Amino acid sequence: MITSGSESGGTGVSGGAVVGWLTKIFRRPAEFTIEIHGEGEHRVEGSLSPQRLHLIASVIAETDLTRGTIFGVRKGGRVLLECSGVIPPNIAQRLRNVWVSQR
Numbered sequence: 001m002i003t004s005g006s007e008s009g010g011t012g013v014s015g016g017a018v019v020g021w022l023t024k025i026f027r028r029p030a031e032f033t034i035e036i037h038g039e040g041e042h043r044v045e046g047s048l049s050p051q052r053l054h055l056i057a058s059v060i061a062e063t064d065l066t067r068g069t070i071f072g073v074r075k076g077g078r079v080l081l082e083c084s085g086v087i088p089p090n091i092a093q094r095l096r097n098v099w100v101s102q103r
Contacts, residue, residue, distance in 0.1 A: 031072040033046055033070070034069065052099070055098045059091070059094050059098055065088075068083060068084045070083050071083070
């Protein structure tokens with residue numbers, strides 16, 4: 001929600017907007033991004049092996065997940081999965097479990 005400066009006594013930008021903006025600025029660059037756009041539809045940007053993409057796609061196909069984003073983020077020399085907030089925690093955990101089982 002955006003309010004005028006006179007109503008909120010502040011700058012006119014909500015805290016949620018600021019947090020979203022800061023998250024985009026300070027997020028580590030992803031090695032790859034998978035955007036889910038409906039049943040069986042996804043778009044991949046970046047570098048991801050066909051085997052790993054198949055594993056992730058199979059988990060997505062087993063669920064009713066129709067939107068969301070999965071990021072492959074490098075941390076400490078490894079690439080770990082991070083999921084957008086619209087992906088339920090149980091599905092995000094299944095994706096991470098499949099991901100680490102393939103090291």
